[in-house]
Structure formats: structure tokens, C-alpha cells
Amino acid sequence: MVKIGSIELRHEPLLLAPMEDVSDLVFRSMCKEFGADLLYTEFVSSDALVREIEKTQKKLTLSDTERPVGIQLYGKEVEALVEAARIAEAVNPDLIDLNFGCPVKKIAMKGAGSGMLRDLPLMLKITSEVVKAVKLPVTVKTRLGWDEDSKVIVELAEQLQDVGVAALTIHGRTRAQMYTGEADWELIGAVKNNPRMHIPIIGNGDVNSPEKARAYFDRYGVDAIMVGRGSIGRPWIFREIRHFLDTGAYLPPIEIDEHVDLIARHLRNTVEWIGERKGILHTRRHIAVTFKGLPNFREIKIKLLQSNSLEEIEQLLAQVKQKYAGFTYSATPHNSDEQ
Structure with a gap:
């Protein structure tokens, strides 16, 4: 069993990644139907939430049938993220997730998302203040580092744990890589196998088949796996992976x-x-x-x-x-x- 705060997930849980224009209420519900164990909303702008932008507020709509579910927030200002976390907490999700991994230029180059990897003190300050501001578990999703020369994830993971995050999701690429090349699960494994780490470590990147999920659990010992782009147009991937994890056999292709x-x-x-x-x-x-x-x-x-x-x-x-x-x-x- 995997525990994130008070949330209890089964052994080798499968999570749906927060994806803009993908992980909306309808798609989340379908992924839950096919066996996803924990779902995340699309990322929510803290600034827009604080300004009460209707489109952003709509992203906070949750359904009890999709639980457990987390709301993911992004931004670059401590005060805005703290206030946004309190607003998000009020709609009763199961956890709050902080996005320090989005590589999209319009976000990262403004210092939000993976842009935080260029200002680690600010990232840690934001995380610490959000943890103190809400009663829900706070988790973080980030990348290995900004670029090939700054893969800071092993040390950063310890620092995030020290300021109180309940779990950490790592996408196995740098911001500079965007979504090119192969995800580096060796570094994800290095975080998981660091004897100082005791929070759940969730691996993310290139999970698009049952055999990959099985291999990543076995080789790197992660507590959970997050499925992102492999689920687009294919919410039943969770059913396929779960069956393979539990039985070692493939389901027949969908009719x-x-x-x-x-x-x-x-x-x-x-x-x-x-x-x-x-x-x-x-x-x-x-x-x-x-x-x-x-x-x-x-x-x-x-x-x-x-x-x-x-x-x-x-x-x-x-x-x-x-x-x-x-x-x-x-x-x-x-x-x-x-x-």
C-alpha cells in the first residue's frame, strides 16, 4: 500500500498526469472508470484563480466518483500560490499539487512551472508556505533539472521532503529536453533509492505500454507510476496496465x-x-x-x-x-x- 498523507492507494498504483486541455473532468472520469488510482486536474493558474477568472474556476469542479483527486496549481509568487491553495482547498480535493515541471515556453520562461528549477530557493519557499497554509497533503511534480548541466533532482528531492511535501512526482527529463529523447528513469531511481528519502516517489515519462510500467516498477522501485501522454485518446491504458501488473498477461486489444x-x-x-x-x-x-x-x-x-x-x-x-x-x-x- 502507498500512502500520501491520509490517502491510501493500492500496491503499484497508477496515476493520471495533470495535462492542460486533457485532464478535464470528463477525461478524468473515464480514466477512473478504467482503473486510474489517483487523478489530477489540469494545471490551474494561481494568479487567475485569485483574480476569480471564470474559466480557471471551472477547472476546480470535481466529482466524488473520481476520488481521490488532486488540484494542481502553478505560478511564481508566494502570496498568490498560498491564496490559490486555500481557494483550492475549499472545494475539497484530496490533495494540492504544485507544478514545478511544465516546460512550455510561455510558462517556464516567466519563472513558473519548470522555470522554478532556475530559482530553487523560491521553489522551496513557495512549497513551504503552501504546506503551512493548508491542511491537505501537498505534493510536487517537477523535472530532473533545467538542463543537462543542472540535474539537481536528487538533492532537490531531499529539500522538498524537508519542507513538508507528502509525495514527489519526477518527470525523467530536463526542461531543455521538453518531451524529446528518452526519459531518464535512472535518476528517478536514484531519488527513490536514496536512504534519506521516505516520502512516496512517483515516476513519470514514456509510460505508454503495460511492459514499460512493469519494467519501471521492477527496475527503479518507484512507489507509483504516472501516465501522461500515453493516455491521450486511450483512457483504457489504465485497464491494460493494471491487468498486466496483476497477472503478467496482456488483455486483448480493444474492439x-x-x-x-x-x-x-x-x-x-x-x-x-x-x-x-x-x-x-x-x-x-x-x-x-x-x-x-x-x-x-x-x-x-x-x-x-x-x-x-x-x-x-x-x-x-x-x-x-x-x-x-x-x-x-x-x-x-x-x-x-x-x-
Whole structure:
């Protein structure tokens, strides 16, 4: 069993990563349905939350069916993050997570997200003050360092533990790498196997198949694994990984009927949640990758990604089901290193 504060998770838990425009209420609920043990919201701007921006406040909407769930915050000012943490705590999540890992230029170059890796005293000050400001467990997600010459994670992990974080998630790349190259799980393992560390260490990066999850648990001893881009368009990856972890056997690839029905449900629920235009835009990222492996799919895919009509997309999805009736994937989609 893995404990984060008072949250108890099963042995070898699987977590859904906080991803902007991905980890919304609808997608989180689907990942929970397929066995994700702990979910995180999209990252929430502390400044926007303090300013009561409606779009940001909507990200705090949680459902009891998705618990345990954490709200992830980002920013660069101590006072704003402390106030945002208190606001987030008021909607009753199970934990607060601080984002010190987002590599996106518009965030990192302003000193937030992974930009904090260039100002470790400020990162530690923010973390300490947020821990003191709320009663919920506070966790952190970060990277190995800013670049190849500043991989500070082993020492930084100890410092974050010392100021009170309840768990630490490490993405196995530097900010300079963005999402290129392979994640360095050796350094994640070095943090986990540091005898001074006693909080749960969660590994993240390139988890897009059951065999990778099994290998990362076995080789590096992490307490939990966080799945990010490998879940996009494929919330059932949690079911596939859990079955493999528990039995050592693969589940059969998803059937085309179930596949289409899930994407259609995801689309409808997202449209109901945030409206047709925004719902379609949110779902496009999933549609762009979800049918990988279908032969001669390019023409339908282009139509799916260009459509701005819920009715038209549903008709196209019905065509997919009809055209590929009886189709069996030769291998589980997305088992490449592209995630």
C-alpha cells in the first residue's frame, strides 16, 4: 500500500498526469472508470484563480466518483500560490499539487512551472508556505533539472521532503529536453533509492505500454507510476496496465465497437460540459491519435479533425464503426515511443 498523507492507494498504483486541455473532468472520469488510482486536474493558474477568472474556476469542479483527486496549481509568487491553495482547498480535493515541471515556453520562461528549477530557493519557499497554509497533503511534480548541466533532482528531492511535501512526482527529463529523447528513469531511481528519502516517489515519462510500467516498477522501485501522454485518446491504458501488473498477461486489444463508442461518449460528455465549440476542440487532441493502427484511415481522420459539428463527427464515427466492423488491431495501439 502507498500512502500520501491520509490517502491510501493500492500496491503499484497508477496515476493520471495533470495535462492542460486533457485532464478535464470528463477525461478524468473515464480514466477512473478504467482503473486510474489517483487523478489530477489540469494545471490551474494561481494568479487567475485569485483574480476569480471564470474559466480557471471551472477547472476546480470535481466529482466524488473520481476520488481521490488532486488540484494542481502553478505560478511564481508566494502570496498568490498560498491564496490559490486555500481557494483550492475549499472545494475539497484530496490533495494540492504544485507544478514545478511544465516546460512550455510561455510558462517556464516567466519563472513558473519548470522555470522554478532556475530559482530553487523560491521553489522551496513557495512549497513551504503552501504546506503551512493548508491542511491537505501537498505534493510536487517537477523535472530532473533545467538542463543537462543542472540535474539537481536528487538533492532537490531531499529539500522538498524537508519542507513538508507528502509525495514527489519526477518527470525523467530536463526542461531543455521538453518531451524529446528518452526519459531518464535512472535518476528517478536514484531519488527513490536514496536512504534519506521516505516520502512516496512517483515516476513519470514514456509510460505508454503495460511492459514499460512493469519494467519501471521492477527496475527503479518507484512507489507509483504516472501516465501522461500515453493516455491521450486511450483512457483504457489504465485497464491494460493494471491487468498486466496483476497477472503478467496482456488483455486483448480493444474492439473497434467499444473503441468508437468510448470516443463518441467522450465527445458528447465534453460538449455537454463546456459547449459544442470548446468540447470539439478539447476532444480533437484525442481523436488525432486514438485510431492509430486503422488502415486507410487518413481521409476520415482529416474530416474528423476539420469538423466543427457534433452531429457530423458522430456520423463520421458511425462510419468508422461500420467500415471497420470486425477489425482487430494487430497490436495494442500507441505502443511506440512517440508518447
